[in-house]
Amino acid sequence: MIIKQLSVFLENKTGRLNEVTQLLGNAGINMSAMSLADTSEFGILRMIASEPEKALSILKESEFSVRLTDVVCLNSPNEPGALARALNILSGEGVFIEYLYAYSMDNKTANIVLKPDNIQKCIEVLQAHKLELVSASDMYKI
Amino acid sequence: MIWNEKIECASRDEMRDIQSERLKETVTRIYHNVPSYRQKMQAVGLVPDDIKSVDDLSKLPFTLKTDLRDNYPFGLFTVPMSEIVRIHASSGTTGKPTVVGYTRKDLNNWAEMITRGLCMAGVHRDDIVQVAYGYGLFTGGLGMHYGCENLGASVIPISGGNTDKQLQLMQDFGTTVLACTPSYSLHLGEELAAKGIKKEDLKLRIGIFGAEPWTENMRKEIEASLGIKAIDIYGLSEIMGPGVSCECEHQAGMHIMEDHFIPEIIDPITLQPLPAGEVGELVFTTITKEGIPLIRYRTRDLTRLNYEKCACGRTLVRMEKCKGRSDDMLIIRGVNVFPSQIESVLLEMSETAPHYLLIVEREGNLDTLKLMVEVQEQFFSDEIRQLEALRKKIKNKLQSTLGISVDVKLVEPKTIERTAGKAKRVIDNRNL
Numbered sequence A: 001m002i003i004k005q006l007s008v009f010l011e012n013k014t015g016r017l018n019e020v021t022q023l024l025g026n027a028g029i030n031m032s033a034m035s036l037a038d039t040s041e042f043g044i045l046r047m048i049a050s051e052p053e054k055a056l057s058i059l060k061e062s063e064f065s066v067r068l069t070d071v072v073c074l075n076s077p078n079e080p081g082a083l084a085r086a087l088n089i090l091s092g093e094g095v096f097i098e099y100l101y102a103y104s105m106d107n108k109t110a111n112i113v114l115k116p117d118n119i120q121k122c123i124e125v126l127q128a129h130k131l132e133l134v135s136a137s138d139m140y141k142i
Numbered sequence B: 001m002i003w004n005e006k007i008e009c010a011s012r013d014e015m016r017d018i019q020s021e022r023l024k025e026t027v028t029r030i031y032h033n034v035p036s037y038r039q040k041m042q043a044v045g046l047v048p049d050d051i052k053s054v055d056d057l058s059k060l061p062f063t064l065k066t067d068l069r070d071n072y073p074f075g076l077f078t079v080p081m082s083e084i085v086r087i088h089a090s091s092g093t094t095g096k097p098t099v100v101g102y103t104r105k106d107l108n109n110w111a112e113m114i115t116r117g118l119c120m121a122g123v124h125r126d127d128i129v130q131v132a133y134g135y136g137l138f139t140g141g142l143g144m145h146y147g148c149e150n151l152g153a154s155v156i157p158i159s160g161g162n163t164d165k166q167l168q169l170m171q172d173f174g175t176t177v178l179a180c181t182p183s184y185s186l187h188l189g190e191e192l193a194a195k196g197i198k199k200e201d202l203k204l205r206i207g208i209f210g211a212e213p214w215t216e217n218m219r220k221e222i223e224a225s226l227g228i229k230a231i232d233i234y235g236l237s238e239i240m241g242p243g244v245s246c247e248c249e250h251q252a253g254m255h256i257m258e259d260h261f262i263p264e265i266i267d268p269i270t271l272q273p274l275p276a277g278e279v280g281e282l283v284f285t286t287i288t289k290e291g292i293p294l295i296r297y298r299t300r301d302l303t304r305l306n307y308e309k310c311a312c313g314r315t316l317v318r319m320e321k322c323k324g325r326s327d328d329m330l331i332i333r334g335v336n337v338f339p340s341q342i343e344s345v346l347l348e349m350s351e352t353a354p355h356y357l358l359i360v361e362r363e364g365n366l367d368t369l370k371l372m373v374e375v376q377e378q379f380f381s382d383e384i385r386q387l388e389a390l391r392k393k394i395k396n397k398l399q400s401t402l403g404i405s406v407d408v409k410l411v412e413p414k415t416i417e418r419t420a421g422k423a424k425r426v427i428d429n430r431n432l
Helices: A016-026 A052-061 A082-092 A119-128 A136-141 B012-033 B035-043 B054-059 B065-070 B104-121 B139-151 B163-172 B182-194 B216-226 B339-348 B384-402
Strands: A003-011 A031-038 A042-049 A065-077 A097-103 A109-116 B084-090 B098-103 B128-131 B154-156 B177-180 B206-210 B229-236 B241-247 B254-256 B261-266 B280-286 B297-303 B330-332 B335-337 B352-363 B366-375 B407-411 B426-428
Touching: A003 A016, A003 A052, A003 A109, A003 A136, A003 B407, A016 A031, A016 A042, A016 A052, A031 A097, A031 A109, A031 A136, A042 A052, A042 A065, A042 A136, A042 B384, A042 B407, A052 A065, A065 A082, A065 A119, A082 A097, A082 A109, A082 A119, A109 A119, B012 B035, B012 B054, B012 B280, B035 B065, B054 B261, B065 B098, B084 B104, B084 B139, B098 B104, B104 B139, B104 B206, B104 B229, B104 B241, B104 B254, B128 B139, B128 B163, B139 B154, B139 B241, B163 B182, B177 B182, B182 B206, B182 B216, B182 B366, B206 B216, B216 B229, B229 B254, B330 B352, B330 B366, B335 B339, B339 B352, B339 B384, B366 B384, B384 B407
Parallel strands: B128 B154, B128 B177, B177 B206, B206 B229, B352 B426, B366 B407
Antiparallel strands: A003 A042, A003 A065, A031 A042, A065 A109, A097 A109, B084 B098, B229 B241, B241 B254, B261 B280, B280 B297, B330 B335, B352 B366
16 A cells, blocks of 8 residues: 655756656656645655656666655545545544645546655554555556 | 054064064963974974074964864963953864953953054044944954943944844944944945935944955945945954954055064965065964964965055054955855865764855845755655755754854755865855
8 A cells, every 4th residue: 555656856956857757758667646845945856656666766876866755545536525534534543644745537536645644554544444545556557 | 643653653673673572572482381382393493592583483383273273272372261361262164163362461452452443543532433343252342342442432332233223323322433344334334225314414434344355345335335434454363353453544554563463474385475565375473462372373364565654654564455365264244164164064964965065145235155065865855844954954053153144055966066176165256
């Protein structure tokens, strides 16, 4: 259930994002989800890629500050109130969320990538409440 | 007015005799009281009796800032602590401050030097002097303070910062003389204009500015914005503090208090003395100081000397505005900053690589220091708040080490240029 997310440190400088996507594209690595967090000084690019380990070594070779971070992906019905229900459960059980990003490819379901403070507990809580988690292998394939 | 005409207008021969006499006494005292300097003299086969006049000065070994560090904190003092009545300190090259101690007599001499300087600038006892140099370990505030009191002027010991209050007191108290760093005076001038206060409504007439390098263009700007005569004062805490030299109303070089300090100009590469009039590194030998006398102290400031009698009547040798440094020290808002201090802070922290770039800018009239530092790959965090915390940690450490705030920017690894030779660590965009 644990998904390896790539996190890349990016200075606020034009062309750096291009370079990351170009490098992965050339290596035949696909990206299924991505989010770019920015501050006034720097940014962090987070993404789910088809081959996380390979992507990691490719970016490292090109001297990016990059690491793999454990995240989980919740598959939730694409309807009003669905995310609120899931988040209520998590906060009720004391799971703190560092960040999340979400995407939807149709009108049935949406995927929510979560970075909780305690990933094991998060998975247990979600499974105990019968919420659907996306497996890593499925996630990398998208 | 000339405060001490006998000294300030002495003939070159008279000054030479005073200096020779005091030099001999100083060398003897240091030889017997400071082991590290005695060893330096012994290494070149010198004993105090070899020094018979100022002509023998160049035989003596140099004293460097590192000597103060190596003997931290009080190792170079030549009197027992019971004789020391005040201690000042400035930032050192690698974290430890440079410490100086003053006896009662040193403080009296210092006050007189500043009084002489104030008189050179045209200040008199009816003046109200606003001392906006920092009071504290820095020599600027207290140094000016006692010099003004010694003259009999009224001192407003407001210290640095708090611009609104500076301007308020300047108006309410009718300040006639402002003492601060030149960049701060420009800042005050801007704030004055922003508040719609006319310079004609102030009573300011003289500014005594020092502790950082400034140009003739800055002088013109300051004089125009505040409606004053801007006088340059020079000093360094190792030698005394402000007042080692000061300009007179002719603004034609700073008169060095030669009866207390013998200046020399050397070639910073060959270390040989240069003839009068040539530009080189300024070296001082203190000849009256009791607390921490220093022989041939290399200031690293580049300037030249003019021994001609000044239009003001004084014969004290004049030094030009400093033209730069023979080391990599930066002066930011009056504070000495060495790139090596920043390096040692970064080395102490495991999260950062000692690869950095310092960018100095003058924004408006205030200097800013920006540090670009690489994030070590293993410490890169996926969480913004952790990276922000790291940035803050570096900022706080630098603030406590340097005493000034630094804008820290985290950059990607290997993005700061590596050079084969001496790394380029500093970009100074101030055009001083």
